[in-house]
Amino acid sequence: MDHDTAARTTLIRSASDAGSKVFATILTRSPISRIDIARHTGLSQAAVTKAVSPLVAAGLVDAPPAAHRDGNPGRPVAPVSIIPGAMIMLGVKVNVDEIIAVATDLTTTVLAGERRPLAAHDPETVLEAIVDVVGELERQLDGRADAIAGLGVSVSGDVDSETGIVRDSALMGWTDEDFGGALQERLGRPVTLENDVHALTVGEHWFGVGVGTDSFAIVTIGRGIGSGLHLNGEVVTGAYGVSGEIGHLPLADPRHLCPCGRRGCVEAAASTGAIEAAVSAAHGRPIGIDEAVRLAHDADPAAEAAFREAATIIGTAIATLVNLTGPQVVLIGGEGVSNFDLFDETLRNAFDAHAFGAAARCPIITRPHTFQDWARGAAAAAIQALVR
Template sequence: MVVENADARPDVAREIAREVLVHGPVERSELGRRLNLSPASLTRLCKPYFDAGLFIERQEVQRATVGRRPRPIDVRVEARTFVGIKLTGDDAIGVLTDLRANVLRTEQMPLRGLSLAGVVDQLEVLVKTLTQGARVDGVGISLGGRVRDRRVVTQAVFLGWEDVALADALESVLGVPVRVENDVVALMAAEHWFGPARALDSFALVTIGAGVGYALVIRGEIVTSPDVGLAPMGHAPLEPNGPLCERGHRGCATAVLTIPGMCAQVASVRGAPVTFEEILHDARHGDVVSTSVVQASARALGRLVAWIANATTVTTVVLSGEGNGLFGAAEQTVRDACADDRQPESHPVQFIVEEPDFIMWARGAAAVAIQDVVVG
């Protein structure tokens, strides 16, 4: 049914902007069908975006049928720019992006101190370095911890922060909108709007790195709760005979699936420190210790994905994070372990594997800023 009175839906203009940004280029007829809008209402509501230079018409679609060939609507990605910054306890990693979170420039800056004033000063420098004096339309910050209303860092252990109004402090010096978000939620924002799973109604995200992250999209919405930022999957029991984590949990995700956990296992046998990249390299070349750890971690990953799929009924899982090389090193082991913990009649889990890249965390922060501008 076509909704003729679009004014009865106050957010319909933002719905149009989101649809074109996420799924464009899209034909007017398809856009009207998705949003239940008549051609007249759609034309009227799109006009401000065309006038502002945000929407453009792409080349006409070639068809065999007779009649006027449609010209799909798309966004002009260069019309707006955004900065995304990932904060760790040691560094600030920043990116400059366009309207679809395509990375245009990257910078990294070591943090000289962790006081709010000191961090804000350094972030101001980082933003100016990334923009090179040009206009920026919004800034997003992502970090490991708990965030309230995309404004206040309620807890970030690695920064030693509690109830820190980071968005207010940074807005006061930058003069542009600033949004703050948990890093896994921010990464999911990028996957949800701009990633390879953006056309799906429901899917999960699992990240492997310094910790194990998890996020979920159900019916087109990211699932959130007050516990976001507490790493709920970090101590999921995955290997009954595995090593202990620092909290005394045997075989939990932190102990067997994180980069520090895998490195600690190999180092304990060798008696010397080892990097994650060295473990993957040595496993590929037949090293017994590295191979054993990689295979055990791969089985743990498969079990975790199976548990998520069983509990949520999603059948697509995006794997991301700087430790994502584990999947490539033992893909069949991951798939087999996942299948073993699923009902035989269940739909097979589809894996979407992102390239390991720390920049993705900063891109997620930019996606949060983009969302704020598009949908408020």
């Protein structure tokens, strides 16, 4: 980290609440006028001007000369914009069999990327792999590596982002693992550890569907069934660091055993692994998800039944989520969206059947997320941690 990056990091971390609000608003909505910043933050224009000045001096924000809106006389408009390359964040998504890493600017635009397989997924092996991939990203960035301000890492499970401890990750087989602390000690850089879906939600909150939206929910389908919530202008983390875990609502048949050790979880019947297991059992041989998709498209009864069960349970879970929290929109993402035609009608029918009253008006939209998008979410979580 060079002197400029260190000074910018110190400025952001030491900012007042007003300063943090102003910087976050510019970061997510630039270019934006000081008048609109005041409107969004509830601060006076004098307070906004006071907060903007050190950001401009530090090279974090660009503020061109004020101009009158549409040439009309009156109070001038002085738009300010984030300088994306002023700092660089690294983001890493940890999967059970690989890690995906990116380097991004302050708007999470990807500047460099790397993907590495994992020979094993014990903490030490994953630590070594992340250290190695960070070194590779630094090499790709070349002279810009001095602008790296921190690292965000996302992993499935119950993650305490305050302490950097993975309390429980069934996918990784980790319990009470001080992964964030160990990684920070190994790298000598600030590390933000976050649940993978929460990190993705942070990215959508600041740079995606959440911009200009009062509330939204993300539901991810694929290897796991996850959910993230953005309510009242904030990503919900929960008093104990757990929230929105629709994958572990007990809505499925109890005969389904979940990787978490419980029975009847949504994830136990609706994840990629659950679909593979159901189709494999019906055919008496191992069948991967790609073949299961092909079989379902070819009207294979077992494959159709597996996707139908998954879609029904996910739709019911989304209705439960919407009934409880009332988001403005639900975004379905994750790698499973690439096969969403097999879920779509059944899922929406289940949602309509269980959504209460006006909650049924909540739109459900889809967007596939690549694993690089998940890594960008980890970088966004690190940016948010810096700002706050």
